[in-house]
Amino acid sequence: MKKFIKKTVLFSLALWLLLLSALMALNAVADARFNYNLGRDTNTLILGDSHTLCALDDKLIPNAVNLSESADPYFFSYVKAERFINASPEIKTIVLGYAPHNLTTEQDSWLFSKAINKKKLPFYAFLLKNSLLADYVKLNPEAYFTNSVRIIKADLGHLYRISKGASVNEFGIGTHLSLTTKSEKEVFHIGEQGDIKYSEGEDLKYLKKLYYLCKRKKIKLVLISTPLMGSHPTEPLKKYASDNLPLAEFLDLTTFLKDPSLFADSGHVNKWGAEKTSVAVASWLRKK
Amino acid sequence: MLFNSTTYLIFLPVVFILYWFAFNKNYKQQNIMLMMASYIFYGWWDWRFVFLLAFSTFLDYWSGLKIAENENGRRRKFWLILSVGINLGFLGVFKYYNFFASSFAELLAGFGLQPHMATINVILPVGISFYTFHGLSYVFDIYNRRIPAEKNIVDYSLFVSYFPLLVAGPIERATHLLPQVQRPRIFDYGKAVDGLRQILWGLFKKVVIADQCAAFVNPVFNNYETYDGSTLAIAAVLFAFQIYGDFSGYSDIALGTSRLFGIELLRNFRYPYFSRDIAEFWRRWHISLSSWFKDYLYIPLGGSRGGNWMRIRNTFIIFLVSGFWHGANWTFIFWGFLNALFIMPSIILKTNRNNLEIVAGDRLIPSLKEAIQILMTFLLSVFCWIFFRANSMEAAFGIIGRIFMGVSSEKHSVPSLVLSVMIIAMLIMEWLGRQEDFPLRHWRLLKHSYVRFALYIAMFILILYFSGEDEQFIYFQF
Numbered sequence: 001m002k003k004f005i006k007k008t009v010l011f012s013l014a015l016w017l018l019l020l021s022a023l024m025a026l027n028a029v030a031d032a033r034f035n036y037n038l039g040r041d042t043n044t045l046i047l048g049d050s051h052t053l054c055a056l057d058d059k060l061i062p063n064a065v066n067l068s069e070s071a072d073p074y075f076f077s078y079v080k081a082e083r084f085i086n087a088s089p090e091i092k093t094i095v096l097g098y099a100p101h102n103l104t105t106e107q108d109s110w111l112f113s114k115a116i117n118k119k120k121l122p123f124y125a126f127l128l129k130n131s132l133l134a135d136y137v138k139l140n141p142e143a144y145f146t147n148s149v150r151i152i153k154a155d156l157g158h159l160y161r162i163s164k165g166a167s168v169n170e171f172g173i174g175t176h177l178s179l180t181t182k183s184e185k186e187v188f189h190i191g192e193q194g195d196i197k198y199s200e201g202e203d204l205k206y207l208k209k210l211y212y213l214c215k216r217k218k219i220k221l222v223l224i225s226t227p228l229m230g231s232h233p234t235e236p237l238k239k240y241a242s243d244n245l246p247l248a249e250f251l252d253l254t255t256f257l258k259d260p261s262l263f264a265d266s267g268h269v270n271k272w273g274a275e276k277t278s279v280a281v282a283s284w285l286r287k288k
Numbered sequence: 289m290l291f292n293s294t295t296y297l298i299f300l301p302v303v304f305i306l307y308w309f310a311f312n313k314n315y316k317q318q319n320i321m322l323m324m325a326s327y328i329f330y331g332w333w334d335w336r337f338v339f340l341l342a343f344s345t346f347l348d349y350w351s352g353l354k355i356a357e358n359e360n361g362r363r364r365k366f367w368l369i370l371s372v373g374i375n376l377g378f379l380g381v382f383k384y385y386n387f388f389a390s391s392f393a394e395l396l397a398g399f400g401l402q403p404h405m406a407t408i409n410v411i412l413p414v415g416i417s418f419y420t421f422h423g424l425s426y427v428f429d430i431y432n433r434r435i436p437a438e439k440n441i442v443d444y445s446l447f448v449s450y451f452p453l454l455v456a457g458p459i460e461r462a463t464h465l466l467p468q469v470q471r472p473r474i475f476d477y478g479k480a481v482d483g484l485r486q487i488l489w490g491l492f493k494k495v496v497i498a499d500q501c502a503a504f505v506n507p508v509f510n511n512y513e514t515y516d517g518s519t520l521a522i523a524a525v526l527f528a529f530q531i532y533g534d535f536s537g538y539s540d541i542a543l544g545t546s547r548l549f550g551i552e553l554l555r556n557f558r559y560p561y562f563s564r565d566i567a568e569f570w571r572r573w574h575i576s577l578s579s580w581f582k583d584y585l586y587i588p589l590g591g592s593r594g595g596n597w598m599r600i601r602n603t604f605i606i607f608l609v610s611g612f613w614h615g616a617n618w619t620f621i622f623w624g625f626l627n628a629l630f631i632m633p634s635i636i637l638k639t640n641r642n643n644l645e646i647v648a649g650d651r652l653i654p655s656l657k658e659a660i661q662i663l664m665t666f667l668l669s670v671f672c673w674i675f676f677r678a679n680s681m682e683a684a685f686g687i688i689g690r691i692f693m694g695v696s697s698e699k700h701s702v703p704s705l706v707l708s709v710m711i712i713a714m715l716i717m718e719w720l721g722r723q724e725d726f727p728l729r730h731w732r733l734l735k736h737s738y739v740r741f742a743l744y745i746a747m748f749i750l751i752l753y754f755s756g757e758d759e760q761f762i763y764f765q766f
Contacts, residue, residue: 001308001475001477003477004475004477004480004481007481008484011741011744014741014745015745015748018745019749019752142294146294146752146755148752149749149752149753150753153753
């Protein structure tokens, strides 16, 4: 029995030591070699989930880089903000997705979802340094360990991309996505405020952290509600922002587009909708 | 609690430590501890299921005692019928009521009637088919005087609820498991290591093979009208590997887990895809269920006595019932029917007991004849699996039509190279280790322990790489 337990424990320790050593080493190398400086020309960083991913074409917004990613909880937006702001002092504005669903428990479901973490964490892991890593492991200890092999693989991919001089949008941590489908008709409608169950879960703490980060760094935070099909209550968004994020500006574009053919689906604009939205946002930012 | 979850990764060592260190004064204490752990395991799914399990356990325990204490044939029969009736009644309500209601409604609609059949909104308790059959085998064996009734409620409860086999088998027999429960278990290093190897192999089949096949198969089968014939054919083949990896993987984890506690369970799979004919396939696939139907249905119906017509009739009955056991859908029944049809020639020609030995013996390469036989048997099983997996009869025939007509479409898909390599690797390992209970047992013959350790680590890394979403085992729905 003693021999069995000793060998089993030794094997488990050896295995985890091997994995964690490889993981930490590769994360450290990828982090050290990754260029967080977005360049002197970049003064606007766009973050958020699939809404900003689809709606904001950074090629049409001068001096902007879009690092939104589908189903990004605010935790990862905060991680990206912290890592890139520290290395890119030219960033003066962060445009952050802020839609009705972002104030619901859906945010936490993204943060804790096994499926979402399986897809995202491998690409984001190298960004998690020190306190950010501690935060993530506290929130999702299981996800970090069960994805360890995938993180190692992703880190090797990152190192390859770094060696090839790939742009920041090619690392799986965010980009603009151009959708080419057209919705034929209005398919989604929220008429009543009661349709959305608002709650403040774990993830909204990171929205606040992002706000305070911007405040400390004297960076303007613009909360953007990108165009949606149908009508949506934005009062809760305004109220939450004014109560908790008073210095942030709220740019409400939920009703900016009326034509269903500018949407790929109820929550996501297609490339034609993105063109109009991006030009409008660029114009708005210029005036500010 | 799934076997491939982090929760089980914590549960198992805790139970192991308690079993061998805290409750090791005598086996009766261990039985109590294991029984409680089993109920916790089951309750983890849904605490309400525990009451059903407890009721079923107590019913069969009590019926067993009553059957045993009565010499009067009519009284014995009464208690047997009571136990069988109530057990199958629960199974019927939870599993089959909606099927019968909707089928009956469809039948009446065919005559122009529009009945309003109430359907019940009820969750199917996990594992109900398995532990029901478990308990039934016990009362049948007592009725047939094969075993005495178990007087100790804890021992009997453990027999029914033993967590490694509770939710997806193997369907144990009282003659095999109860004696092990009723005597002290001694820790055996070799068996425990074998247990860990078998768990590792089971996880590999489930996580690396079955779950990755599922990722390809599910969208194809669920949207078959949009895929071309070749993609559907590939999906059918992959489903064969998915269900094998899933179910035999589960069985391996169950058997391996049980070995850690010094208890041997019945082997459930013996490399069925190396079978040379359908009869051999059914001697190697889900062995515990096939043998259950043979002992408690086929033989009481007359078995092979009474000529060819009796054999044909009884064979059809057990395959149809087996199909029905799998689920409340005509596709399962038709799957059973097809298997009966394919096995008929060997039943009629009395060749169903050929091929009893391990294919190719000690040879590395099968003969051409054996290879063709294996391939043909595999393809027949794939054809049957189409019905097993399809969502409806219409879908099944639609898929088969598209495959055989060579329908082309915009949507064409192929499995990843990695998955293909993993399946081939699994087949090679199983072929090389086919003399053993499970292929990794072969690795104990490797001279250097560091080579073995490196291979174990490599397998574990593969499992970790492909894991992540805790896909449910297919047979949990039965």
